Amino acid sequence: MTSYYFEHQKIFLSVDCIIFGFDDNKLKILIGRRQMDPGRGEWSLYGGFVRNTESIDDAANRTLFQLTGMRNVYMRQVGAFGSVDRDPGERVVSVAYYALINVKDYDEKLMLEHGVEWVSVDDIPHLFSDHNDMVKKARKLMQQKMRTEPVGFNLLPDLFTLTQLQRLYEAVNGEEIDKRNFRKRIKDMEYIEKTELVDKINSRRGAALYRFNKKVYNVEPHFKL
Amino acid sequence: MTSYYFEHQKIFLSVDCIIFGFDDNKLKILIGRRQMDPGRGEWSLYGGFVRNTESIDDAANRTLFQLTGMRNVYMRQVGAFGSVDRDPGERVVSVAYYALINVKDYDEKLMLEHGVEWVSVDDIPHLFSDHNDMVKKARKLMQQKMRTEPVGFNLLPDLFTLTQLQRLYEAVNGEEIDKRNFRKRIKDMEYIEKTELVDKINSRRGAALYRFNKKVYNVEPHFKL
DNA sequence: CCAAAAGTGTTCCGTCTACACCCATGG
DNA sequence: CCATGGGTGTAGACGGAACACTTTTGG
Numbered sequence: 001m002t003s004y005y006f007e008h009q010k011i012f013l014s015v016d017c018i019i020f021g022f023d024d025n026k027l028k029i030l031i032g033r034r035q036m037d038p039g040r041g042e043w044s045l046y047g048g049f050v051r052n053t054e055s056i057d058d059a060a061n062r063t064l065f066q067l068t069g070m071r072n073v074y075m076r077q078v079g080a081f082g083s084v085d086r087d088p089g090e091r092v093v094s095v096a097y098y099a100l101i102n103v104k105d106y107d108e109k110l111m112l113e114h115g116v117e118w119v120s121v122d123d124i125p126h127l128f129s130d131h132n133d134m135v136k137k138a139r140k141l142m143q144q145k146m147r148t149e150p151v152g153f154n155l156l157p158d159l160f161t162l163t164q165l166q167r168l169y170e171a172v173n174g175e176e177i178d179k180r181n182f183r184k185r186i187k188d189m190e191y192i193e194k195t196e197l198v199d200k201i202n203s204r205r206g207a208a209l210y211r212f213n214k215k216v217y218n219v220e221p222h223f224k225l
Numbered sequence: 226m227t228s229y230y231f232e233h234q235k236i237f238l239s240v241d242c243i244i245f246g247f248d249d250n251k252l253k254i255l256i257g258r259r260q261m262d263p264g265r266g267e268w269s270l271y272g273g274f275v276r277n278t279e280s281i282d283d284a285a286n287r288t289l290f291q292l293t294g295m296r297n298v299y300m301r302q303v304g305a306f307g308s309v310d311r312d313p314g315e316r317v318v319s320v321a322y323y324a325l326i327n328v329k330d331y332d333e334k335l336m337l338e339h340g341v342e343w344v345s346v347d348d349i350p351h352l353f354s355d356h357n358d359m360v361k362k363a364r365k366l367m368q369q370k371m372r373t374e375p376v377g378f379n380l381l382p383d384l385f386t387l388t389q390l391q392r393l394y395e396a397v398n399g400e401e402i403d404k405r406n407f408r409k410r411i412k413d414m415e416y417i418e419k420t421e422l423v424d425k426i427n428s429r430r431g432a433a434l435y436r437f438n439k440k441v442y443n444v445e446p447h448f449k450l
Numbered sequence: 451c452c453a454a455a456a457g458t459g460t461t462c463c464g465t466c467t468a469c470a471c472c473c474a475t476g477g
Numbered sequence: 478c479c480a481t482g483g484g485t486g487t488a489g490a491c492g493g494a495a496c497a498c499t500t501t502t503g504g
Binding site: 203 | 493494496501503504
Binding site for chain 2: 466467468469473474475476477
């Protein structure tokens with residue numbers, strides 16, 4: 001088109017995914033050992049390069065799909081990371097995204113194939129390049145989002161108990177919550193619907209199973225935890 | 226280094242600046258008419274390309290310096306914007322930044338030279354490409370930051386009256402604030418220091434001038450407005 | 451029968467909100 | 478002397494935090 005652009009330099013652009021899951025009452029992320037140079041063998045986020053024919057969001061979704069086989073996952077951008085030397089090999093700018101998935105929707109076989117595993121956010125090792133910074137910022141944004149929008153349900157099965165939901169919020173915020181106050185707040189959200197079903201796995205007595213009704217939420221969105 | 230990277234495509238990377246100022250009791254941003262193709266003549270944010278030898282943050286600071294001659298300005302990243310067709314000429318991914326500056330620190334001559342002007346955030350025209358989206362997200366992040374951290378002082382002179390500060394917050398949040406409640410909250414922040422100086426320009430009686438003491442703030446950072 | 455998790459209300463305290471009048475000064 | 482913006486306190490409403498006991502049932 002115009003020659004205007006060609007005074008300037010092009011740069012490799014990648015995406016990196018912070019994939020959050022909730023298991024064993026802990027908030028976890030997926031990391032693996034890098035299988036390529038530079039940094040082969042180091043712990044790392046899963047990522048990929050952005051193609052010229054796709055948006056950055058599309059690249060992030062494609063990358064997540066490669067890893068998990070999952071589509072329509074809740075993902076949000078964390079930001080662009082662009083220190084000159086962040087990648088020891090070449091100048092690569094990376095855009096980080098975080099995703100919220102239900103651990104049980106993720107086939108263990110695929111995990112093994114890609115050599116990734118769940119690690120508690122309280123126990124994250126040193127990661128390749130600036131990936132620890134990405135995780136830190138992702139957690140902050142994710143916590144903020146969890147407080148103000150009903151996105152936590154992406155981390156749970158469709159049916160969940162109130163105790164599960166409470167443990168999730170405790171894991172995300174890193175502090176215990178009073179059971180009665182928590183349940184009082186939940187009662188005010190009519191889009192968190194009690195079903196007739198009962199979970200007998202985690203307690204003798206049995207706990208009522210709840211479900212998040214997105215349509216009801218959209219009628220009058222209000223959320224605060 | 227490795228041939229690994231070269232299976233992939235490089236992309237033009239730019240930065241765009243949402244420069245906030247406060248004047249005439251209004252929150253404003255700097256925009257100008259594009260002086261280049263594509264989009265020549267359209268209203269646009271001021272931007273520039275990222276070089277291979279500088280971080281994205283550095284590129285944003287350099288771009289801001291080009292426009293305003295100002296250094297050490299408060300800037301924060303808004304995010305990466307990467308639709309395939311966002312730039313009609315070439316594939317260009319852009320990282321948006323917002324900046325907070327004191328309008329009076331910005332020489333009017335430089336404004337004219339670059340053909341930019343202050344426009345109220347309530348009155349922003351259609352901008353080039355996805356720049357309106359950038360502005361929208363920047364405002365949201367900036368509002369959020371203004372509520373939880375003492376960054377508003379970057380938009381004011383070193384010495385300011387409480388009425389000025391209140392008008393600033395009213396402009397940012399788009400709603401009036403009760404004067405007595407506002408001043409009560411300010412009193413609790415010992416790092417907003419009353420000086421012996423008096424502003425006689427805006428009132429017959431004269432208003433006490435205050436100053437933000439960053440060192441005092443850093444001792445025990447707490448802020449909420 | 452007992453261990454283990456589910457379920458349920460009330461009180462208190464601190465925070466936020468609403469609200470109106472006097473003051474000082476320049477012109 | 479009056480118009481203009483500066484400056485000040487209190488009471489009532491509301492929301493968040495603390496807190497303990499009963500229920501159910503599988504083993």
